[in-house]
Amino acid sequence: MQVFSFMSSSRRIQCLRIIIALGIFSTLVSVSRYQGSLEFSIDEDGQVQSVPEPVPEPEVYRTHHIATYNPEDIKPWTKEDAAALLTPEGQKIVQALTESPFKPPELLHQNNPHLLKDDYFSTLTKRLRVYRALWYELKGYYDELVATGKQEQLYEAPPSDIAPSLEFLQRIEQVTFPWIWKHHGTSYDLHRKLQNGGRGIVICVGDHHFRYARTSVKALREVLKSTLPIEIYYTGESDLSPENRAWFESFDDVRTIDITKVVDNDMVALKGWAIKPFALLLSRFSEAILLDSEAYFLSPPEVLFEDPGYKEVGTVFFYDRSLFPGAGGNKRAWMQRFLPTMSNHPPKTQWFNLRGDHEMESGVVAIDKMRHFLGLLAICKLNDLYEREQVTYVMTWGDKEAFWIALEMIQERYSFNRFRAGVIGNVGDAIPYNDDLPQEEVDRYLAGEILTETNPINREGKQTHRDSVNMDRVCGNQVHYDYKGRPLWWNTGVVRNKYIYKSPYLRYTAYMNDEDGFWDFDNSCLVQKHSNANKELEWDQRQTAFKILKADRDVVVEINNPSYMILELPRLVKSDGAKGGRGNSEAV
Known part of the structure; x- marks a missing residue:
């Protein structure tokens, strides 16, 4: 030289x-911020969305928040x-x-x-x-x-x-990315290997979550009739027993894979949340849906590949709940310290507007790996050993924010469904689930004597009172919506409180949107901000939810473990809905 x-x-x-x-x-000296030099449209929630011109599918910019960069x-x-x-x-x-x-x-x-x-x-x-x-x-x-x-x-x-x-x-x-080389050579080699891999589902499971994943796989195959191939990832022989692996592989097109055999685990020391993005990257699929072990769909998950946001940019991300404003420090200032430029999306976030500490829910992630191969590498990097222990998991809750932040870092467009997470379950909080409740109250609930406002008649046709019912709320699991606003999937199990041994199954009659209620986080409830905030789950979806409960009960019976309580299934009656079974048209 x-x-x-x-x-x-x-x-x-x-x-x-x-x-x-x-x-x-x-970029070493750039401090610019993208203020939106492109054309503008207005989201239905009043937020400004800058969009490329010409717009290929104008409606997608109303149903989704599309991260768009200044060229x-x-x-x-x-x-x-x-x-x-x-x-x-x-x-x-x-x-x-x-x-x-x-x-x-x-x-x-x-x-x-x-x-x-x-x-x-x-x-x-x-x-x-x-x-x-x-x-x-x-x-x-x-x-x-x-x-x-x-x-x-x-x-x-x-x-x-x-x-x-x-x-x-x-x-x-x-x-x-030194952990690639042991099994895949260069990143080009890994990218080439993933071409023509088709579509599939990725689930990370250990023995601790085996029961939930077992219900999920059973529901996918027997209730939703999904034909997508499934890969189950675990971390070493002690993480998922041979018996549990054999159960999964008894289903058609379901494989179990030890992730430590396909990545240099001596470098990344995978455990917990960090497994998820690596499993997504290393799965054989070209297009994949990452699914938590206790996430359950109300429609076949294949619909995510037809989502307009997915077609536009190759991802479907879901928002979390509006929780804990101001917690965890100034996330906006933190991001600005390491992002010299960014897309138009961060200014829409809870972080930038001081409305919450959680943005993304990673219980379900759909991604086109061919369009986002480098983005997935970046996501894995934020979940690498030292990155996650010293930065990512310190500043955020686990893996979830790493998905969109990594795409900001490497500048790949991404899409969020514009609806924030809500609650799905029962109107009121009449479900006994606390340890200190007497067994007779649990029995009364199961017998239909503790009821919702719309159904004051028990199984025997007798008028009953509404003990412990707060009719201004919906309580249960966390629900997420499709791009039209219809409930699509929920997570956190199938009972009122999965951490309580005798907690009963939810009835899944109602749901409430995040923007319509105030969060009672400790009790997993949304309390309505206005009348009619409670929405009735459509009858076809109530039937699907009931079939998933039956699948879960069958799983518990099959496992035959005294630590798993065999619960009584709730009634499936149209008139138990939030609006007396009349249905509703609140979905967008």
Whole structure:
């Protein structure tokens, strides 16, 4: 490499121009915020949504919040960038983006060699954006090697014009995604392996959650008649017993996979929430639905692949509840510290508007892995060992916010269904579920003597009183909606309180939207803000929910474990609904 002092004046000027042309590295000094330079539309909730012009499907920008970036903020890799890598200044930037993320030992108080630098997430954002530009620029060369069966020679003697860029890409992969290499070679190899993988469902299960996942799989196959293949991921032999694995694999097209056999787990030490994005990435599917073990659908999950937001940008994300405003510090300031530019979506969030501490619910995530392969790598990175322990899980609740924040970092568009999570269950809180309630009160509930306002008649046709009923609320599980506002799936189990041994099944007669109520978080209820906030679940969905309860009861009987109580199924009567079985048309 030549040194400036030996260059001619014209050569120096040329070199300086190359350095100035390093557009991809401008993120190192950029502090701009995307204010929306595109066309505007107004969401039904009054929020401004900037949209690309022309709009391919105008309605999708009313039913979804689509993260849209200023095109000027997306920096492609250029020939000038490649040339600048040969300069001393260019090499300094390469070094800055690929050096160790950990503080040097002399700056550590407790001699911890794995304490991340204070500005690490800022560096990680810049690294991910450069990696994205490099990856797409060099993919053509990889494809040429594939055509001749020489893809394993990717980093061996590349053409001189791309050699510096390819070396830079390799260094970024080494420092960012080293856990890929043990089983998959380069990221290009993994991406190629996932092509033509079809669609499927991914569930992460250990013995602790086996009972819930067993109900979920049974409901998917026997109630909803879903034909999507299912992959069950677990972490090592001690996580999911051979007997439980065999039960899952007794169903058609259901496989169990030890994730420690497909990723270098010595590096990432997967456990808990962190398993989910890695399972999603490493599953064989090209398009996948990530499903929590205790999430249950009211319609076949295949409908997510037809969601307009999914078709537009390749994701369906669901919002969480409006909870804990101001908790966890100033998340807006935190994001602005490491995102030099961002899409138009963060200003819509609870965080930026100080209305809540939870944005996304990751109990169900639908993603097109071919469109978001690099985004999935970034999501996994935020769930990597040191990232999750020192930043992601400290600033957020588990894995969930990592999905959209990682896509902001690497600049990939994403879609949120615009409805926030609500509650599905029963009108009023007449369900006895506390440990200190006498058994006779539980028996009265199961016998239909503790009732909702719309059905004051018990099984024997006698008028009864409404003990313990607060008719201003809906209590039960957390519900999420399709893009039209119709309940689509719920999570947190099938009983009033899964942590209480004798807690009975919910009846699933009603639901309430987040915006229509105040949260009674401790009791999992929404208390109405106005009359008619309680909505009746449509009869077909009530029947589906009842069949899922039957599936759950069958599972408990099959398991035959004294620690699992065999519950009595609730009545399925049309007149028990929130509106006396008359139905409603509140869905958008």
